[in-house]
Amino acid sequence: MQDIVKIVQQMTLEEKAALVTGASAWTTTPIERLGAPELFMADGPHGVRRVPDVHALGGASLPATCFPTAALLAATWNADLLHIMGQALAAEALALGVGVLLGPGVNMKRSPLCGRNFEYFSEDPYLAGELAASLIEGIQSRGVGASLKHFAANNQEYQRFGIDARVDERTLREIYLPAFERAVKRAQPWTVMCAYNKLNGDYCSEHYELLTEILRQEWGFEGFVVSDWGAVHDRVKALQGGLDLEMPGPKPYRTHQVIESVRAGELDAAVLNEAARRVLTIALRAAEAPKSSAFDADADHTLARQVAAEGMVLLKNDGILPLLNPSRVAVIGRAAQEPHFQGGGSSHINPTRVAIPFDEIKKRAGNAVLTYSEGYPVGDDMQQPLIDAAVQTARDADVALLFVALPASKESEGYDRTDLDLTAQQVALIKAVSAVQPRTVVILHNSSAVAMVEWIDGVAAVLEAWLMGQAGGGAIADILYGVVNPSGKLAETFPLRLEDTPAFINFPGEHGQVRYGEGLFIGYRYYDAKQAPVLFPFGYGLSYTTFAYHNARVSASSFRDVEGVTVSVDVTNTGVVAGKEIVQIYVHDRQCKFVRPQKELKGFAKVELQPGETKTVSVELDFRAFAFWHPGHKQWVAEDGDFDILIGASSADIRATASVALHATRTLPSLLNAASTVREWIEDPRGRAVSAGLFQQMMTQMSANFGGDSDASTGMDMMGFIMELPMASLLGFQEAALPAPAEMIVADLLRQVHQA
């Protein structure tokens, strides 16, 4: 690697300003006289969208494999498989001349309504972070960079370019940042893409705390920060905040602004030098990647099919699946012929080929007679004749396979959904078909939860096939006919109704602001806390076999927080076919000063088991698995005490529990201050020690003031009242009995506390 700092030193101010602004829709500015190459970036998260004309944002892109979208990837819970998919994505990127892939996106699925949920992994930050890290490691192991996006709190499309997400500190740290943190610390993506929106008042593109303090200083991010396309408002502020590269370009006026600001002394030249160094570092790194002119489209299609099959989730099965070679199969729903396998917007891929579900089913169906009926139109209008025809087709068959895809008008990048419903026609279709054909299997294509209460009882099985990528049609056939045993589990809760969802009353905000009022409690954290019923819980998915969990154990009954523990459990395949089980490890804090979710996912493993086979699953839990973010201490804290470790087949199906005691090794400074309440003084060990005598004296005095029985004369529990008084106020009420003014006494006590 060349001496990058030296190259930057040789650059003129104009060259540096040009380097930190795109030269086209997808490329950076090369500085040829210094050997600085151009860097080519392209979407995206699940395939390479390489637009031939670098100045065009859209239009037909070069053919590339459309792998399954993140919604499905997350449901695989298979980090190794995602690593392999990352390698394949990179090979395609290299063949298409792309140096950085713009993805993956790890924003939380705060509400199932977010139009871009298909590009996001989960409602759980641990799961999203681990899977994204593996995907990034896979991509980058082949010399192509990833761009982790959209940093941060980009959880809706409504007013996507400017909505101000108001998120409290703990929620940000515990829910909206950890997936980014994990991916950055584990996989060190070459680039991070800032979000369009504001976070707590500032545009993410200018957010110093986010882009510099947290991302670089705390997490150690070494790459460059790129703007989301068009996310920069004030170019100079963005550079100062920590945003290195503005995209897309060219933007001569912005370049000029940067130059002028440095000349005028408004922008520190060192900030520009550093941004130029970061962009150049990655451009040079990308230029070192092995050259390639082709990728193996067949192999990638096969891989896309394998991934798709691992992430589809069997939600209901009354025993009809796997199909036992029915001789007359009705295939209903236009998605069987025109599969809905990807989402609209910047991640839209021009696939190398597309597996048509109808054709794939035909291949698996042997001599069976297949009939097809369209069922519903392209859009979301009602067309009763299509339903009538489908009913006829279903009635004459042994089984109906009903493919239902949410239309793009209901779900896409750019806008949010307004309800959880399928179209009225689709609901009517499912009801009508299942009324005449109880052996109806519904296959769903959507990116996030849909409502099913209206129709699910009438159908025999439901397969959630997501936006499954170009090869998904084959994966569906494999699962329906038992060639593949389904092993996906939900990475998000499926609620009963939209009204039940955590963000319901705060989504999507108004007057340019959205309050994350549900705080830490998104997804299963919310339903757990409310003890509210759901349609399908987080982590849920059926298999054609069964698994038994036994012999759950922890490596130690107590541990020091700096050490961590290992949780193990034996899992046996108790059925007659091979299968894969996803073992989930949740942690429950028995007691904490702060409100905490009932349980949080802190580990998982996917194991493959032959019938009768047993394997031991072991998962390491470190300090962070037990910690919460303490806004007062501005750091992660795990309190001394007992924790339960819940080992589950889903968040609602805990199969074994173990407990462990944590010993905190760090002593934290006292947070007592002049406004602290009596309760806080009593709960603080040092506060209690220095104030105990005085407090006792105050209580005696108080009691005397109220004629010996303050509870009786006030009609309330006096102690309860006192606990919420600031210590200074308690003293102040009885200042006559004190040797000095209350605030001076409190100041003295505080000195003692903070000296201790």
Ligand code: BGC
């Ligand atoms: C999207 C990004 C994408 C970029 C480039 C933006 O509109 O938000 O996710 O990478 O366009 O296409």
